[in-house]
Amino acid sequence: FFPHLLPRSLMATKQFLEEINKWTSQHGVSPLSWDVAVKFLMARKFDVLRAIELFHSYRETRLREGIVKLQPHEEPLRSELLSGKFTVLGVRDPSGASIALYTAKLHHPSKTGNHVVLQALFYLLDRAVESFETQRNGLVFIYDMAGSNYTNFELDLSKKILNLLKGAFPARLKKVLIVGAPVWFRVPYNLLSLLLKEKLRERVQMVKMSDLRQHLPRDCLPEHLGGCLSLDVHSWNLQLLSEQNGRVDPVDELVGIPLENTSIHVPGPEAMGLAELMAHLNRAQRSGIYLEYEELRREQPPGTFTCALAVHNQERNRYGDVLCLDQTRVRLKRSDYINASFMDGYKQKNAYIGTQGPLEKTYGDFWRMVWEQSVLVIVMTTRTDEGGRRKCGQYWPKEEGGQEVYGHIAVVNHRVDKQAHYNQTTLELHNTETFEQRQVTHFQFLSWPDYGVPSSALSLIDFLGAVKHQQQWAVQAFGSQWRGHPLGPPMVVHCSAGIGRTGTFCALDICLSQLQDVGTLNVCQTVRRMRAQRAFSIQTPEQYYFCHTAILEHAQRRGLLSTNQ
Incomplete structure (x- = not known):
């Protein structure tokens, strides 16, 4: 329960839960918790209808991409999480937003399918937005293309990442900074920008490495991006995995797949004698x-x-x-x-x-x-x-x-x-x-x-x-x-x-x-x-x-x- 929510927000949360849990009961899915409901409402400024739309968009995206029952300790997801490709930095920007980093040069499409990459992204972003502060202050996403070449790039994957961020993830997206983009990226970028709604297009920017500090202070950036953060992605993600051990992923409820420790076949309210x-x-x-x-x-x-x-x-x-x-x-x-x-x-x-x-x-x-x-x-x-x-x-x-x-x-x-x-x-x-x-x-x-x-x-x-x-x-x-x-x-x-x-x-x-x-x-x-x-x-x-x-x-x-x- 969030005692710091305003009365209007409390009412919106109750209304959202009432509507969503009609759906969950019809589909034999565990009812949504208050905490998860607040996450979706925060992402849409407590607009109930937009939050319901986001909930279903999130569910459908996870189902469409097969991102259900994430098993972070099993291969190939474990190796992907420990690859350093994705991480959430241990600092926040001056407004309190979390900072997520994707390092494009570490992606090799011939070795890793989009499915696993998206699983890792969902897993790390889900963990990031468990924090009430991140729900309230939002998320900055850095798409680091420095040092990458064409063999590291996959247009379909980039489309899916931006589509996810633009309307299928319960987080307030502050901005997407595409850093150090090579010359050959301009054509794919023009294609990608056409996909984006005008409001989000303004938040997606290509930024030169030298100009990045105009967007984020040095103490919010890793050393290889001109900042002063010493980045040890492997250790950070390994710690994340150890914290996950034995923990049930609450969002598995949302995609209609039963939790590991309960059976879906139990007496329900519509049972008959x-x-x-x-x-x-x-x-x-x-x-x-x-x-x-x-x-x-x-x-x-x-x-x-x-x-x-x-x-x-x-x-x-x-x-x-x-x-x-x-x-x-x-x-x-x-x-x-x-x-x-x-x-x-x-x-x-x-x-x-x-x-x-x-x-x-x-x-x-x-x-x-x-x-x-x-x-x-x-x-x-x-x-x-x-x-x-x-x-x-x-x-x-x-x-x-x-x-x-x-x-x-x-x-x-x-x-x-x-x-x-x-x-x-x-x-x-x-x-x-x-x-x-x-x-x-x-x-x-x-x-x-x-x-x-x-x-x-x-x-x-x-x-x-x-x-x-x-x-x-x-x-x-x-x-x-x-x-x-x-x-x-x-x-x-x-x-x-x-x-x-x-x-x-x-x-x-x-x-x-x-x-x-x-x-x-x-x-x-x-x-x-x-x-x-x-x-x-x-x-x-x-x-x-x-x-x-x-x-x-x-x-x-x-x-x-x-x-x-």
């Missing part, structure tokens, strides 16, 4: 539930697909239009990309990995992911072939006693137990690099047509129960080797594309877990949140409707809801 769910279904009928699904389907995924769309990764996607979001994708330790997404469960971070049916060329990647993520249970909700079409590769040895090697993981089939609607296979994995071994249970549900729904909802719910029982048993057997969430490592769930049957299975598990825990659920909210992690989860209105009816069938069988209710 069973009687309410039945009344909703009776009132809406199938057509109304289908319309509800269509509204969900029209919502754009809150993130980017840059990695999945990269030319060298496209052949690893089973379907060209089913991609995984950059923000939630599973990263392999070597080749990095696999079409798989982390998905939260009920009160559990990363309860599932939703993925496509493996292709022959990705078998090795699939088993490496299973090993790296300590997976104990794999759930397959498709047959390998359906309707004369290949839906999934035979990525495990099918017969008892069979064994195959996929990359550096050898897989042995120990036992197959055949049930009415599914097969349960016990597999033993051998890591040929570390000589470790683990047991994994593979479940294959056989009574679920592609794009359709199971003929019996209860058979799927029984299958789900068997899967959860096995996961629980396997976690206990894993013992002290597992130190994560008590419910264990993620379960891999896949069908063919990894969104339709996969999404339906996970939605049912989340809703039934909440029902068992607190007696309420919300299918719509669950699916919306799930689609924010595995884009396009639940592929058809029929699958969405099935989630509702399956829950009610389960409740009736358990005596939780009488048939005449």
